[in-house]
Amino acid sequence: MTASPASPSPTGPIQPDSSAAPSPATGAAGTLDLRSGCQGLPPLTARLEPWMRELLADPVACRDLLEEHGSPLNVHDFSALPRNAAELSDAAAEQGVDLRIFVARKANKTLGLMTAAQNAGLGLDMGSERELEQALELGVPAQDIVVTAAIKPAPLLRLALTSGAMLVLDNLDEAAAVDALLASPSSVPAPTRRPVALRLAPTPSEIVGPTRFGESARTWREWAESRDPVQDALRIDGIHFHLHGYDPLARAHALAEAIELVDALRALGHRPRFIDIGGGIPMSYLDDPEEWAAFWNAHEDRTGTADSSLTWRGEPLRQVYPYHQQVVRGQWLAEFLAAEMAPESTAADALRERGLELRCEPGRSMLDGCGLTLARVIQRTATSDGIPLIGLEMNRTQCRSTSDDFLVDPVLVRAGASASQSTSDPVDAFLVGAYCIEAELIQRRRLRFPGGVDRGDIVALPNTAGYLMHILESASHQIPLASNVVQADRGWRRDRIDAVSPLRPWADPAS
Known part of the structure; x- marks a missing residue:
């Protein structure tokens, strides 16, 4: 189900400002903050379960999962x-x-x-x-x-x-x-x-x-x-x-x-x-009500141009799930x-x-915290009028419900050849997918990558287990459906649903 957002309390509009890119932050454990590599404009900070933090803090584990099971990959932990x-x-x-x-x-x-x-x-x-x-x-x-x-x-x-x-x-x-x-x-x-x-x-x-x-x-x-x-x-x-x-x-x-x-x-x-x-x-996907209010204040401001607007070419979001409640x-x-x-x-x-x-018969609220989607960065390009794009090895049906958009910030996992230090410049860009459609957008929001993005990096979409992975997924273009793995006693195992799903890209799971 979807619902129009409630009117947020005024907190003043937030303007996208490419000159104010946040600097990478260091977490309590001394590791680079998971969220520093990608933030929305303005940010909508997703809640992360401990198992999500552990996985996303391990680029090698994320890369190995994609190499074994393909991109995108739906990762589940039902704890x-x-x-x-x-x-x-x-x-x-x-x-x-x-x-x-x-x-x-x-x-x-x-x-x-x-x-x-x-x-x-x-x-x-x-x-x-x-x-x-x-x-x-x-x-x-x-x-x-x-x-x-x-x-x-x-x-x-x-x-x-x-x-x-x-x-x-x-x-x-x-x-x-x-x-x-x-x-x-x-x-x-x-x-x-x-x-x-x-x-x-x-x-x-x-x-x-x-x-x-x-x-x-x-x-x-x-x-x-x-x-x-x-x-x-x-x-x-x-x-x-x-x-x-x-x-x-x-x-x-x-x-x-x-x-x-x-x-x-x-x-x-x-x-x-x-x-x-x-x-x-x-x-609720978000803990911070002020972020949610600030997002809608910025959304209602129509002064941006195509190369600075909050959403793709300034198009408004009309029907979305209330991501903060x-x-x-x-x-x-x-x-x-x-x-x-x-x-x-x-x-x-x-x-x-x-x-x-x-x-x-709840669905989404029971699956809160039970899954995320990983996708590999394939290319960095731009539209003919100069809007930066980051191409992912996935399509838009693989993270979509009946809403206009998925309104939480992704997490960028540095897993490319230059994982220790990006070789690209900071960029404000949109995520695009594999279908041959002009507006093939994974998210309709502009995202900031203050440390840039490299080919082979991984974009993680948090908290997608409820509806977002499967309710509208499509195998158009004969592109296989995403594989699914589930946390088990000895690590991640392929879910048996992939053995009966059409167009599966790899061998049947062993269990």
Whole structure:
């Protein structure tokens, strides 16, 4: 999901100034500061997990990874996943609410993610038949799977029904397709009742926006009236909704409507036992709110020319993820649960009183700190009108979600032939990729390289595990998809997803 940035507090515009290039800084350990080689104009300093710092401080290790696996390379360490989930679980427990987390698999395609989620006691949210097949092949129990795919062809419905995974029904056509499959014993054998959740489209209001997902509460009530709560082949176990944006009060309004639907279904004899609020639980890529405000102040200043503007040829960014947010994960969930549902009653009260479990399907916020992308510098050039460019061995789909841009500063790892001392001059430049498109930009922001850039250096894009690596990746031009490695007991190993991905450039991983 994407959202327009909130209006930042005024801190005064920051003008790009090539005469004010920062000097390299020395860290506490006496080594060159990781961030000194590359800064945005103005900077947006990414948070780095300890494992990221350790890897990026070792140019030889980074170079060896690219030589073995190719460029770009997606590097994963899922050690932050249990910590991120605990923030939500702890916030729910403090208010006496039972919470079940299903990690959104669509946010990251590695099999390592599914293993890490299972090891952390988390469920998995599946968005396609292939995702569901892989989870079942890995031995993920059906009770740990929810299938929320926006479009569910018959093979996916059949697999969900036969496996016993929780199937979220999105609309009446989907419900009719399920009934048709269940009416054919050869299609879906065995007489056991199948668990489903009904996806609610909350009534649009000033707080709750319209959505393409689900049916109205009235539609589902009328549908449920014709279903036998005891003998029906489908067992209505819960209500689900999926909203755009990150407002906890919008979720609370939707929850109130979902609870009314639960009450109505129970009056009909059905026994829904959970409400699932979907994804959209926020995270923050940046620690410094002043940097975020300064960036938007500079962005709104249109006095720059093509060779000095903040963004590519001065084009504005219109739709971006809010890369800095004050209220994230646990605190966000606490605010949601504390929202007033009725006089002297909160969302948490309403759930507890009905014995309802709360469920959610976060992706990006669970993968915060779990991955980065490495790419090799191939060339240094310029446009015909003089805008400096740095060409990377990757393409723009390999670090992109539905936002206009990825708004954190890369880290430059000195790994070229002159790693100890750059042979190039300081430069303010844009990162470009491999596709034969005029605006083939890895990032649309101008970046400053105070010590220059050499061929063979490595650009690291921090914190890309959630959506940015995989959600839009393309193998156009017959360029292979990026490989994926995961931290293991004996170092980095190739993730097994690469053995089943198209156009893989190297041999199947050994494990």
